[in-house]
Amino acid sequence: MHLNKSMARFLSNFSVIFSLLFFLNPNLLHAAWGLNMTQGVTPISQDVYNMHMTSLYVVTIIGILVFSVMFWSIFHHRKSKGVKPAKFSHSTTVEVIWTLIPFAIIVALAIPATKLLARMDDTSKSEITVKATGYQWKWKYDYIDEDITLYSNLAADSVDASQKNSGIDPKTADNYLRNTDTALVLPVGKKIRIMTTASDVIHAWWVPDLGWKRDAIPGFINDNWTVINKEGIYRGQCAEICGKGHGYMPIVVKAVPEKEYLAWVQETKLALKSKKDSGDKELSMDELKSKGEAVYKANCLACHQANGQGIKGVFPALDGSPIATVKTRITEHIHQVIYGKNNMPAFGEQLSDTDIAAVVTYERNVWGNKTGDIIQPKDVAASRKK
Amino acid sequence: MASKDIYFVPESSKWPIVGSLALFTSFVGAAMLFNQSPNAKYVFIIGLAAVIYMFAGWFSNVITESLEGKYNKQVDTSFRMGMGWFILSEVMFFAAFFGALFYARVLSVPWLSGEGHGVITHQFLWPEFKASWPMSVMPNPTNFTAFKDTIPAFGVPALNTLILLTSGLTVTFAHWALKKGQRKYLCAWLAATVALGAIFVYFQAGEYHHAYTELNLKLSSGIYGSTFFLLTGFHGFHVTMGAVMLAVILLRSLKGHFTKNDHFAFEAVAWYWHFVDVVWLGLFIFVYWL
Amino acid sequence: MSTIAHANHDHHDHKPTGIKRWLFSTNHKDIGTMYLVFSLIMFFIGGSMAMIIRAELFQPGLQFVDPQFYNSMVTVHALVMIFGAVMPAGVGLANWMIPIMIGAPDMALPRMNNMSFWIMPFAFALLLGTLFIEGGGPAGGWTMYPPLVLQTGKAFPFLIFAVHFLGISSIMGAINIIATVFNMRAPGMTLMRLPLFVWTWVITAFLLIASMPVLAGAVTMLLTDKYFGTSFFNAAGGGDPVLFQHIFWFFGHPEVYILALPAFGIISQIIPTFARKPLFGYASMVYATASIAILSFFVWAHHMFTVGLPINGELFFMYATMLIAVPTGVKVFNWVATMWKGAMTFEAPMLFALAFVILFTIGGFSGLMLGITPVDFQYHDTYFVVAHFHYVLLTGAVFALMASVYYWLPKWTGNMYDEKLAKIHFWLSTIFANVLFFPQHFLGLAGMPRRIPDYSIQFADFNMVSSLGGFAYGISQLLFIYIVIKCVLGGKKATAQVWEGARGLEWTLSSPPPYHSFTKPPKVTKALMDY
Numbered sequence A: 001m002h003l004n005k006s007m008a009r010f011l012s013n014f015s016v017i018f019s020l021l022f023f024l025n026p027n028l029l030h031a032a033w034g035l036n037m038t039q040g041v042t043p044i045s046q047d048v049y050n051m052h053m054t055s056l057y058v059v060t061i062i063g064i065l066v067f068s069v070m071f072w073s074i075f076h077h078r079k080s081k082g083v084k085p086a087k088f089s090h091s092t093t094v095e096v097i098w099t100l101i102p103f104a105i106i107v108a109l110a111i112p113a114t115k116l117l118a119r120m121d122d123t124s125k126s127e128i129t130v131k132a133t134g135y136q137w138k139w140k141y142d143y144i145d146e147d148i149t150l151y152s153n154l155a156a157d158s159v160d161a162s163q164k165n166s167g168i169d170p171k172t173a174d175n176y177l178r179n180t181d182t183a184l185v186l187p188v189g190k191k192i193r194i195m196t197t198a199s200d201v202i203h204a205w206w207v208p209d210l211g212w213k214r215d216a217i218p219g220f221i222n223d224n225w226t227v228i229n230k231e232g233i234y235r236g237q238c239a240e241i242c243g244k245g246h247g248y249m250p251i252v253v254k255a256v257p258e259k260e261y262l263a264w265v266q267e268t269k270l271a272l273k274s275k276k277d278s279g280d281k282e283l284s285m286d287e288l289k290s291k292g293e294a295v296y297k298a299n300c301l302a303c304h305q306a307n308g309q310g311i312k313g314v315f316p317a318l319d320g321s322p323i324a325t326v327k328t329r330i331t332e333h334i335h336q337v338i339y340g341k342n343n344m345p346a347f348g349e350q351l352s353d354t355d356i357a358a359v360v361t362y363e364r365n366v367w368g369n370k371t372g373d374i375i376q377p378k379d380v381a382a383s384r385k386k
Numbered sequence B: 001m002a003s004k005d006i007y008f009v010p011e012s013s014k015w016p017i018v019g020s021l022a023l024f025t026s027f028v029g030a031a032m033l034f035n036q037s038p039n040a041k042y043v044f045i046i047g048l049a050a051v052i053y054m055f056a057g058w059f060s061n062v063i064t065e066s067l068e069g070k071y072n073k074q075v076d077t078s079f080r081m082g083m084g085w086f087i088l089s090e091v092m093f094f095a096a097f098f099g100a101l102f103y104a105r106v107l108s109v110p111w112l113s114g115e116g117h118g119v120i121t122h123q124f125l126w127p128e129f130k131a132s133w134p135m136s137v138m139p140n141p142t143n144f145t146a147f148k149d150t151i152p153a154f155g156v157p158a159l160n161t162l163i164l165l166t167s168g169l170t171v172t173f174a175h176w177a178l179k180k181g182q183r184k185y186l187c188a189w190l191a192a193t194v195a196l197g198a199i200f201v202y203f204q205a206g207e208y209h210h211a212y213t214e215l216n217l218k219l220s221s222g223i224y225g226s227t228f229f230l231l232t233g234f235h236g237f238h239v240t241m242g243a244v245m246l247a248v249i250l251l252r253s254l255k256g257h258f259t260k261n262d263h264f265a266f267e268a269v270a271w272y273w274h275f276v277d278v279v280w281l282g283l284f285i286f287v288y289w290l
Numbered sequence C: 001m002s003t004i005a006h007a008n009h010d011h012h013d014h015k016p017t018g019i020k021r022w023l024f025s026t027n028h029k030d031i032g033t034m035y036l037v038f039s040l041i042m043f044f045i046g047g048s049m050a051m052i053i054r055a056e057l058f059q060p061g062l063q064f065v066d067p068q069f070y071n072s073m074v075t076v077h078a079l080v081m082i083f084g085a086v087m088p089a090g091v092g093l094a095n096w097m098i099p100i101m102i103g104a105p106d107m108a109l110p111r112m113n114n115m116s117f118w119i120m121p122f123a124f125a126l127l128l129g130t131l132f133i134e135g136g137g138p139a140g141g142w143t144m145y146p147p148l149v150l151q152t153g154k155a156f157p158f159l160i161f162a163v164h165f166l167g168i169s170s171i172m173g174a175i176n177i178i179a180t181v182f183n184m185r186a187p188g189m190t191l192m193r194l195p196l197f198v199w200t201w202v203i204t205a206f207l208l209i210a211s212m213p214v215l216a217g218a219v220t221m222l223l224t225d226k227y228f229g230t231s232f233f234n235a236a237g238g239g240d241p242v243l244f245q246h247i248f249w250f251f252g253h254p255e256v257y258i259l260a261l262p263a264f265g266i267i268s269q270i271i272p273t274f275a276r277k278p279l280f281g282y283a284s285m286v287y288a289t290a291s292i293a294i295l296s297f298f299v300w301a302h303h304m305f306t307v308g309l310p311i312n313g314e315l316f317f318m319y320a321t322m323l324i325a326v327p328t329g330v331k332v333f334n335w336v337a338t339m340w341k342g343a344m345t346f347e348a349p350m351l352f353a354l355a356f357v358i359l360f361t362i363g364g365f366s367g368l369m370l371g372i373t374p375v376d377f378q379y380h381d382t383y384f385v386v387a388h389f390h391y392v393l394l395t396g397a398v399f400a401l402m403a404s405v406y407y408w409l410p411k412w413t414g415n416m417y418d419e420k421l422a423k424i425h426f427w428l429s430t431i432f433a434n435v436l437f438f439p440q441h442f443l444g445l446a447g448m449p450r451r452i453p454d455y456s457i458q459f460a461d462f463n464m465v466s467s468l469g470g471f472a473y474g475i476s477q478l479l480f481i482y483i484v485i486k487c488v489l490g491g492k493k494a495t496a497q498v499w500e501g502a503r504g505l506e507w508t509l510s511s512p513p514p515y516h517s518f519t520k521p522p523k524v525t526k527a528l529m530d531y
């Protein structure tokens, strides 16, 4: 008797869960309850989505068939109904059949999958090439033919809100954890080749709307391509565990019409040039400190923490550290930032002299480090030459 | 209890837990050594001593039981299966390192120099790098030790091949002698095997010395040095263990522990020795020669 | 610990007493008991870490733990669950049941058996100890990919040695099982009469012997890369970080079947018992298991579709992976056919077994989807994968283990467990395991990567549902402990047969069985094994 009850409960519970998941929420109105893979904005992403749906339907149908037989049996072939168990224990015919049918289904799935894979593999005839390099924890983008190099960090408001017990509601941050200070700008309708690699550990470059992700492996380059059909901003993030900041290295692709893209290229080239040339200017303590704070937040905070305490045993504290407080060690401090050391990455390439001067000045004048030291861009430039 | 129809199930024994504790201590000691913790040496040495103590104690138990005639044919079969599958697990351990060697030679090194699938890797990251095997110039030479030369196959390694193959023969002769009940020959052939094993290890140590001091071939010599030293190093370690085991068997033979029909311990060690031999052939062909 | 300590009055047994009985044991039942208790403890430790994970993921923003510690929880949770909970539980069951299922006096190598067990607590002392040292525990994921894992601080050598240590234990355990099954069967217990649980374990033991040493090799290379300047996994010296992944998954994929095959065996024992009908397609079950085991060595790179393998490699591994669905399907169909026209009752072991068939299959389905390379480019490293493997691991392997505990607990203790509470435990577990893991499919499809401590707002709702399910599932497991302890302490006396429909040698022995089960080998006839 309790069997009836348990079966009834079994079914009702299952339906409760599923209705809970499917209906309780206005998921179609409220984007947050997205249930399925995105169809994306490229021809490939559409095909990937279709392949996903095909396999989902196939397994759903198999599941319904198999489980129906099972539930039929559960309801009708029970001891409490007074049935006598049958004695049969095998049947070569059915066993062969249910080996061959799944095999056929698999072949049927494998054929379109093979074709799709072959298409995804073909990077030939691309018009623009970008190299994406993963760093702990940011992305660098090199536009191969344009002499443009960008670094893309987690946006500052997300950094603030993501601190432990920050007291800031993540909802108030613009696209919390999925927003960067610099986007990867790409033209629509062009075949773009995206090469992935990394400088320290393995990362993975992933924007769901493009339909694929690819690992970025230090010492090797992987080749990929995409054609974006629709203007818009597409967000993704690093998809391979890469240490503490793995959850904090988003990717933002901004797809714009070709004309706009070309204009952006010119603009960016000029901006980068002027940034490089700003080396001789003298800055005031306040200028350095406020700039330094921003640089620190984007580049150093992930390891050394907002309070400069680091993480014991992993990342050293800068607050009170001799290298950041003793006057005679200023050069060493600058050096460490330019060239890195052991598990600390080198920043010389990605930060300008001004940035480094600012962040070093900042580190020597916040928390308990009240040294009053001022480091100017030219000091950094001098350090680089050594 | 000593009846031959009953499968011998030993009484409770302290050795397994002593062994676990000993290995634990050694591992902690070794980890502390890597972390440069104070007193690591002592922990490590105590651990190793305990491991040796455990082996001595455990095996002397087994030997006593064996001499008391507690093991019937079926127990013997269990031991044989145990040893056989243990050796297979060792084979798989070496397979991992051979796998690494083949992967490097066939895939990663050629990719780095732009073959096949590695075109852009080569173009953008290692434009200077040219694949070769042995690979004496690394993709990025800093931090790695470029070696002057490798150890040619047809020198000491070939001699060592001969030595090990001969030792495989001598151990087989020892086995034949044992089966015929000729203890004197048994001991003589065994002694010869141990000696050959020792000579092998001695030569191998000489080669390492030569590699480190004259050829500048080191563990840090890129993937060539890595695979070379790990493969030959683990093999050398196994030869050493095998030789020690053979020496123990020799002592036991001198004491007359083995009979014509009942000498599993001897055979187990002989199998192990053959296994070490076969691995060497693989090494000689793929590490030194080809 | 003393599941069978008190209820045993057979005065032919002279068994050691006190702590020495456990420390120095050579008795397969005592060692089996220790394995099972150890596994349960580890399940709770690993589960507590999972609770920390779910608590942190309850809502966006960082509330409880630092990201580094979060990663370390994920890593250690997985290692503890896989190597500490599920594998030892399987070995414990093998220890307890295989000798009595095949009519042997004990395991073939009883002293080694003890060592296989006692290594486990020490190995986990090495691993869990790192959580308390400077710099914290390993945090690079249970897959230990370089170069990230090489950034581990002082925990690094402890992690490596713990893995070596566990490997030694597993290999010794596997050797023992093979020797027992091939050498210790009672007369008449032919190979094709072996209970399926025994068959699946033999095959699992082969997998262990062939795969654990490879893992040992892989972590040894990590060790030398970090401390001795080798460059196996460093392109600058001619190596390749991906090489590690190949070696790791050559071990890792067989490993997941090491977790799954004994579960298949358990289910194949339980369903016939409660359907009162012989297992359908015994021979094809054996062949299917063997095929799965063999295939499992040729599919490893399906974990690495996104690393950029040459396309031919990707195709090969895609086909091989999809092929595994065929023998697994055979097993599922055979179970269903066993139920067909049976006379079923639904005690707790059967309920768990039924849930296993459904939920494992759902996990298998998502596995098949993951096996389709071009689509895995989207699924990979998202919660879709997390959902997949918890379906096969939790509602698969762990559910089968729960089923086996209810199935054999009366045999072990001599007492019936509380059926009513067990049913409640079943329903709570089944419902909440689904609330916990089903939404993770949606999270993955919506684009949430795995191994992140904090996430973007759009993932908030399902994470909350999942966390609630997780807490409820976790609390429900306290009931399990209660049921087990209650049963050990007393209850309705169990008969030797225990379950009406049970067949096989283990049911010919008293419940609990005497300390030394079969000092004289029993005679096994076809009738004894059949219906």
Ligand code: HEA
Pocket (backbone or CB within 6 Å): A059, A062, A066, A101, A102, A103, A105, A106, C143, C256, C257, C259, C260, C302, C303, C321, C322, C324, C325, C326, C328, C329, C330, C332, C360, C361, C362, C363, C364, C365, C366, C367, C368, C369, C370, C371, C372, C376, C379, C380, C381, C385, C388, C389, C392, C393, C396, C397
């Ligand atoms: C018990 C453990 C277990 C089991 C049994 C499986 C079973 C399977 N797994 Fe799973 N898997 C894991 C544990 C397991 N897996 C783990 C732990 C990971 C993640 C590791 C990590 O990264 O941390 C993982 C990851 C994983 C991936 C990598 C995903 C990624 O990272 O991108 C893939 C890809 O192919 C995969 C595939 C499969 C397949 C095809 C099966 C098949 O064996 C399933 C076969 C079963 C069925 C298909 C259902 C029954 C069949 C029928 C009813 C017949 C008819 C069906 C059809 C014709 C479709 N698994």
Ligand code: HEA
Pocket (backbone or CB within 6 Å): C043, C044, C045, C046, C047, C048, C050, C051, C053, C054, C074, C075, C077, C078, C079, C081, C082, C086, C140, C141, C142, C143, C386, C390, C393, C394, C397, C398, C436, C449, C450, C451, C452, C453, C470, C471, C472, C473, C474, C475, C477, C478
């Ligand atoms: C057999 C293996 C196994 C088992 C049983 C489980 C069980 C569980 N797992 Fe596990 N998990 C893995 C193997 C397993 N997992 C693996 C291999 C990974 C990948 C790791 C990696 O990425 O490297 C993973 C990763 C993983 C993640 C992904 C983390 C990430 O990627 O960031 C999550 C998140 O939800 C999770 C949750 C859970 C939960 C809630 C359970 C629950 O089922 C646990 C239930 C048990 C208990 C809760 C214990 C008993 C109860 C108590 C202790 C009482 C107290 C209870 C309360 C306070 C509520 N697991």
Ligand code: CUA
Pocket (backbone or CB within 6 Å): A134, A135, A137, A202, A203, A204, A238, A239, A240, A241, A242, A243, A245, A246, A247, A249
């Ligand atoms: Cu970069 Cu994860």
Ligand SMILES: [Cu+2]
Pocket (backbone or CB within 6 Å): C252, C253, C256, C299, C300, C302, C303
């Ligand atoms: Cu797998």
